[in-house]
Amino acid sequence: MMYELLDPEIERFSRETISRHLAFERAEWSAANLALHQTTQVRETLSHVMAGSPFYQQHLSAALKELPMDEVDLDSLEILPFTTKDDLREHGMDVLSKPVSSAWIFYETTGTTGKSTPCPRDNIDSTVSNTALTVNYASVLSSHPRKHVIAVMGPTELHSTGDAFGEVFRNLGHSVVKMWPHSPVVGYQRALEVMREIGVTALVCTPGVAMALAREATRSGFSPSSDFDVDFIMVVGELVTPALLSNIGSIWSATVYNCMYASQEASIMAAVRGDGQLRTVPLNNYYEIIDPDSGSRVTADETGERVGELVVTHLFQGCKPLVRYRTGDMVRLRPPNKDAPYPSEIMTPLGRVRDVTTIGSTAFSAYELEQAVLEGVAGCYGYQIVIDRDGESGQDRVRVVFEFFDERAADAFDVAACVTRIGKALGTTPSVEVGTIGTIATAGAMVSWKASRVHDKRVADDLERRAALAIAAQRDGARS
Structure with a gap:
């Protein structure tokens, strides 16, 4: 130089x-x-x-x-x-x-x-x-x-x-x-x-x-x-x-x-x-x-x-x-x-210290959560993990949404096998679906992995998720 x-x-x-x-x-x-x-x-x-x-x-x-x-x-x-x-x-x-x-x-x-x-x-x-x-x-x-x-x-x-x-x-x-x-x-x-x-x-x-x-x-x-x-x-x-x-x-x-x-x-x-x-x-x-x-x-x-x-x-x-x-x-x-x-x-x-997520009585690092969700999955554009608590039983519920880049990849996705695999890793029976998640997954580097990948409804006011949603909305608006 x-x-x-x-x-x-x-x-x-x-x-x-x-x-x-x-x-x-x-x-x-x-x-x-x-x-x-x-x-x-x-x-x-x-x-x-x-x-x-x-x-x-x-x-x-x-x-x-x-x-x-x-x-x-x-x-x-x-x-x-x-x-x-x-x-x-x-x-x-x-x-x-x-x-x-x-x-x-x-x-x-x-x-x-x-x-x-x-x-x-x-x-x-x-x-x-x-x-x-x-x-x-x-x-x-x-x-x-x-x-x-x-x-x-x-x-x-x-x-x-x-x-x-x-x-x-x-x-x-x-x-x-x-x-x-x-x-x-x-x-x-x-x-x-x-x-x-x-x-x-x-x-x-x-x-x-x-x-x-x-x-x-x-x-x-x-x-x-x-x-x-x-x-x-x-x-x-x-x-x-x-x-x-x-x-x-x-x-x-x-x-x-x-x-x-x-x-x-x-x-x-x-x-x-x-x-x-x-x-x-x-x-x-x-x-x-x-x-x-x-x-x-x-x-x-x-x-x-x-x-x-x-x-x-x-x-x-x-x-x-x-x-x-x-x-x-x-x-x-x-x-x-x-x-x-x-x-x-x-x-x-x-993952960050504060990104540790407890499901049931078990604490999972961000790394453990993502590996459990994505292991064996191919052709996925993004995913969202939604966690809430059942009002009657008090038990944590997990829902995972995958978005795929084409119908062939989505058709090849084995939902039942994914439910079994994630359930074994997380100690709970999740619901798994194919859908759309928008651009929030692209906000991770600006906010955090957790804010862009996990929607924890058990948290009353998740400031980081709100920031990630704002970034996603701004990006969607710029492209429209």
Whole structure:
């Protein structure tokens, strides 16, 4: 990049960053070297935020009086308080460790269900994140060996999607077209036209957009699987299960990857490899798994697996490094296989802590719900789970509505088998039907998976669902 050539310090930093990541990929880092790197960088981040962030100067001061910064290690990090989403909303610009004028670009969170928070990025932020994606996505692209034209279908205003993927795929030698189907400048029809005109071979989008785009293609007389040359799809921005990946693949006849776990605020926390698994990025982040109720660290089981709420501390010193940030998301971390080609933990996002849904007396994560509903289902545009309570018996009732992209897929759907399978997984006898669900499923990335997929009538006033319905209505109006 030209800016690197014009700034010797950034060029040096970029070369060192890519060198470290490639060496890690070659398994040249020992556990001791990684622990030393993480400990050193945790202290660097603490020094950085205490020097530049008004919020952290106050937030961490008491703990760092008890434990000097140069004595903090990965175990004693627990003495520091968590950073929460509410902290970021309340303190806004004071969380930053550098002024916005030091950034190369300014982003912010969507603010759909709460106050937007600033997320500026300088060259350090972008270099660290995009290097991790470039190294990992190279292994994905090796399974699709041709020059690709990749449609990045995400918001661009105040959002990082187009910039990040544009640079990463440029690094890997591929063409990118940025087109957000929900933009009034583009729209679904023009997106489909561009895909055919220029020969788009890959998509980056949310699962909801992948299915909505297929729906629009079918309504326009096209077959997603035969009239387009889509080789692979990278889905991002929402919870994704193996069942959903398989379903989207069945619609497009393409390989579908859950390509990252990330957020505007916390950046890249996991990236997909060619084997389809999400891997942590331990050179960029230090990961803790905590019990969401007690806040205590979760101990790994006999297999090395940990399940709980993810907490991250950034190991790079950009505009807004976060210390012990509670993501609010439940994840499963497990060690890589001994012969794994990339030596970091495998991450499975399970959904937000507050998206846990109790049916009967059993609590289900978002991941468990979606996998139970979609396992074995093909050709589905979307689904809705409706939960209410029987007034006489007091028992929870579950209704699932599936929408299919054509009559053939709907006719092939075995309702009775689906009732049996979902009933066994959820411990209840559901009603299952084929119908229409509208565009609410495309609102997940803007609100939450649960708001766009689950209508829990037991909740008196579901603010997030109301937000999802408003977004869906706005999108329907834009298309009509």
